[in-house]
Amino acid sequence: MTADEAITSRRSIRRFLPTPVPRPVIEDILQVAAQAPSGSNVQPWKVYVLTGEPLATLCGKLVAAHDDPQARAEHQAEYAYYPTDWFPPYIERRRATGWGLYGLLGIGKADRERMHQQHGRNYLFFDAPVGLIFTIDRRMEQGSWLDYGMFLQNIMIAARARGLDTCPQAAFIEWHRLILPHVGAPANEALVCGMALGHADPAAIENSLRTAREPVAGFTRFLD
Secondary structure, three states, rough: OHHHHHHHHOEEEOOOOOOOOOHHHHHHHHHHOOOOOOOOOOOOOOEEEEOOHHHHHHHHHHHHHHHOHHHHOOOOOOOOOOEEEEEEEOOHHHHHHHHHHHHHHOOOOOEEEEHHHHHHEEEEEEEHHHEEEEEEEEEOHHHHHHHHHHHHHHHHHHHHOOHHHHHHHHHHHHHHHHHHHHHOOOOEEEEEEEEEEEOOHHHHHHHHHHOOOOOHHHHOOOOO
16 A cells, blocks of 8 residues: 555545554554654653553443543543534535434434444443543643644554554543553543544444535635
8 A cells, every 4th residue: 555545545444343453563563653853852752552451441431431421521632623613615514414424324413322332432432442642741832732733644654555444533532530540640640532443333423424524725825
């Protein structure tokens, strides 16, 4: 698979097969991804890889918290991933993605319970056999967070090059007080996001979702 093919075939998978991913393959993906650039080569990323019982236990904790209204009220993300007030054109893109997924799954706009259940699928890593948790030292500044994105992208592209799929997940960030102790992260580490890794279920309707991308002319200005 060429680099272009790996990039353009990458998509967020929301249902995985239980097929295991061998540890050497995971290590190989992370070693390739670690070639990402970072300011002064500080390499601000740290990864926790969960499989088997540690993964299942974390999923159980997160699903229980997601289903508990009191827990949802008590837990908040450490940083804002999305804008507080949405505005065009970003709100339209967000809605198109959300309703595109719900439409495939037959979830209506008034079906709050099924929306809640579908959102809870995040906390099962969409049934992936590998869950990745990413952290960063709290003392790092915005530049290192920008560098982190390149590392995450490298993981997703390296996975595609090996016939695997991923789903990067910001849904985890509100549950940092549950996740960080579970993975044994020290107090100086902040939760960046999570990611599911595995083999996509080709029969799952939700995996047929294709999100639109803005053409180059829509986000680029050439100054000749």
